[in-house]
Amino acid sequence: MRRRLMVATLAAAAALAAGVQARAKAPPADRVFLNGRVYTGDPARPFAEALAVRGRDLLAVGSSAELKTLAGKGTDVVDLRGRLVVPGLVDAHLHLLGGGLSLDELRLDDAFAFAEVAKRVRSWAQANADRHWVTGEGWTYVAFPDGLPSKVQLDAIVADRPAWLVSYDGHTGWANSAALRIAGVTRASADPSGGTIVRDAKGEPTGALKESAMDLVGRLVPKLLPHEKERALKRAIAQAAAWGLTGVHQAGIDDEELELVARALEASPRLRVFAALPIEREPTAEALARQDALRRRFARGRLRVGAIKGHVDGVVEAETAAMFEPYPGGGTGLTKWTQAELDRAVAAYDAAGWQVMLHAIGDRGIDMALTAFEHAARANGTLGRRHRVEHLEVPRLADLPRFKAGGVVASTQATFPYPNQNHLGVYLSILGAERAHRALAFKSIDDAGAVQAFGSDWPVFPADPIRAIACVVTRTTIEGTPKGGWEPAQRLSVEAALRHYTRDAAFAEHAEQERGTLARGLAADFVVLSQDLFAVPPERIQDTKVLLTVLAGQDTYRAPGF
Numbered sequence: 177m178r179r180r181l182m183v184a185t186l187a188a189a190a191a192l193a194a195g196v197q198a199r200a201k202a203p204p205a206d207r208v209f210l211n212g213r214v215y216t217g218d219p220a221r222p223f224a225e226a227l228a229v230r231g232r233d234l235l236a237v238g239s240s241a242e243l244k245t246l247a248g249k250g251t252d253v254v255d256l257r258g259r260l261v262v263p264g265l266v267d268a269h270l271h272l273l274g275g276g277l278s279l280d281e282l283r284l285d286d287a288f289a290f291a292e293v294a295k296r297v298r299s300w301a302q303a304n305a306d307r308h309w310v311t312g313e314g315w316t317y318v319a320f321p322d323g324l325p326s327k328v329q330l331d332a333i334v335a336d337r338p339a340w341l342v343s344y345d346g347h348t349g350w351a352n353s354a355a356l357r358i359a360g361v362t363r364a365s366a367d368p369s370g371g372t373i374v375r376d377a378k379g380e381p382t383g384a385l386k387e388s389a390m391d392l393v394g395r396l397v398p399k400l401l402p403h404e405k406e407r408a409l410k411r412a413i414a415q416a417a418a419w420g421l422t423g424v425h426q427a428g429i430d431d432e433e434l435e436l437v438a439r440a441l442e443a444s445p446r447l448r449v450f451a452a453l454p455i456e457r458e459p460t461a462e463a464l465a466r467q468d469a470l471r472r473r474f475a476r477g478r479l480r481v482g483a484i485k486g487h488v489d490g491v492v493e494a495e496t497a498a499m500f501e502p503y504p505g506g507g508t509g510l511t512k513w514t515q516a517e518l519d520r521a522v523a524a525y526d527a528a529g530w531q532v533m534l535h536a537i538g539d540r541g542i543d544m545a546l547t548a549f550e551h552a553a554r555a556n557g558t559l560g561r562r563h564r565v566e567h568l569e570v571p572r573l574a575d576l577p578r579f580k581a582g583g584v585v586a587s588t589q590a591t592f593p594y595p596n597q598n599h600l601g602v603y604l605s606i607l608g609a610e611r612a613h614r615a616l617a618f619k620s621i622d623d624a625g626a627v628q629a630f631g632s633d634w635p636v637f638p639a640d641p642i643r644a645i646a647c648v649v650t651r652t653t654i655e656g657t658p659k660g661g662w663e664p665a666q667r668l669s670v671e672a673a674l675r676h677y678t679r680d681a682a683f684a685e686h687a688e689q690e691r692g693t694l695a696r697g698l699a700a701d702f703v704v705l706s707q708d709l710f711a712v713p714p715e716r717i718q719d720t721k722v723l724l725t726v727l728a729g730q731d732t733y734r735a736p737g738f
């Protein structure tokens with residue numbers, strides 16, 4: 177008995193010693209961030225002071241005093257000096273290639289004086305000396321004294337290569353002499369049907385081409401080459417990191433872009449991309465097998481394929497979003513499916529284990545998407561697919577509880593309520609007062625208990641989450657208009673806005689067990705900001721700078737001077 181006790185005591189002592197030894201041997205943290213204000217996103221413990229990182233993961237989240245002890249000889253210790261740390265931001269709906277290309281595009285939209293047009297074209301041409309064509313869009317007729325531009329004006333800016341610039345409304349093109357020469361447009365050319373080659377008094381083409389005559393030059397503009405697209409993707413990835421994004425959801429990706437994104441992320445693994453493949457109208461066994469092979473090939477790593485993306489309807493501005501009540505111009509919009517077709521396709525994907533993302537903007541389109549998701553869950557007996565309605569701009573308020581009930585994610589765009597002239601004038605007047613009141617109603621969506629993931633739809637709006645958070649918290653422009661905000665009852669708290677950009681976005685890609693909040697064992701994805709979003713007045717949120725973006729423990733962006 178006594179002996180046995182001895183043995184037991186010895187074993188316990190040995191185990192204790194081994195435990196202490198194991199602890200002593202545990203390698204110290206690679207990096208420790210102290211003295212910050214850390215928003216964890218974890219409801220049980222929303223704020224902390226410090227983070228410790230080992231490898232790709234968070235070793236600990238807690239007080240500075242506790243975490244200091246995790247630093248060893250080689251540990252990089254960073255004093256945050258009270259700055260705010262938030263989980264890595266995730267944009268739940270964008271288009272990377274389009275976004276990257278938009279960074280380099282020549283835009284003339286708000287150049288209302290000819291001198292400004294000339295300046296922008298000249299500087300773009302200089303910055304893009306390797307491009308065989310100078311191309312751009314967005315010029316307005318008021319910038320030209322005669323109401324139309326001429327080749328003489330453009331030759332004076334770009335003489336070494338063809339130049340082709342399209343008006344903001346897409347109805348007129350502006351060519352220089354080199355472009356007209358390549359297109360073979362001369363005084364002898366006849367006007368194509370439905371178009372006009374604008375000519376001077378002597379019959380000489382002026383360089384302005386209207387409507388179908390635009391094709392004469394437009395069809396010659398070279399398509400982007402794969403290496404140009406890859407360069408644009410790399411730019412997009414770098415810009416995303418600079419905006420504080422550690423992840424993005426690509427809403428629809430074709431085969432070519434999928435390969436290009438994979439290659440760009442191999443070269444520059446600075447972003448997590450969750451991609452959705454385009455929906456097949458008739459998901460045959462063959463089509464499902466092909467898509468499943470891509471899902472298995474991109475199951476882990478920086479690029480993951482995990483969803484299917486489709487469109488139910490169009491957009492408000494073109495009066496093609498599907499509505500229950502008519503638009504001012506008549507009609508109730510368009511749907512790309514009958515309910516039966518949509519139900520069938522969604523159920524087939526749901527049965528194959530896919531999450532389905534459906535673009536639906538009008539109240540009738542949103543009802544169709546929800547109905548298809550409800551049908552699939554019933555037909556297959558599935559739960560937890562986390563299907564998503566994308567955009568969800570003008571729901572019937574009575575339909576909002578269907579999101580929580582069906583486990584459907586509300587994927588909204590935080591910059592869409594930006595109340596500029598276009599929003600207040602065009603968008604709201606097309607909707608009419610009753611619909612405008614329930615459009616982009618983010619607070620109502622939250623109050624209905626839905627998981628709401630925020631995105632930008634970049635390049636529609638820049639994927640800058642700070643700008644987006646400022647927008648949803650104030651519902652004003654950066655100039656502070658309209659006073660008090662558009663539909664101020666729909667303003668969100670900073671906490672809610674951050675949650676939609678972090679935890680909810682992670683949930684929307686089935687990744688909340690790995691990231692989206694800051695806690696021991698989760699991925700070390702986080703962002704250091706220049707000021708405390710929770711403390712500054714709402715109108716100053718827009719001044720916040722991203723100082724550091726960390727993805728899986730590695731810096732993907734560091735502001736100069738930090």
Ligand SMILES: [Zn+2]
Pocket residue numbers: 269270271427633
């Ligand atoms: Zn989109």
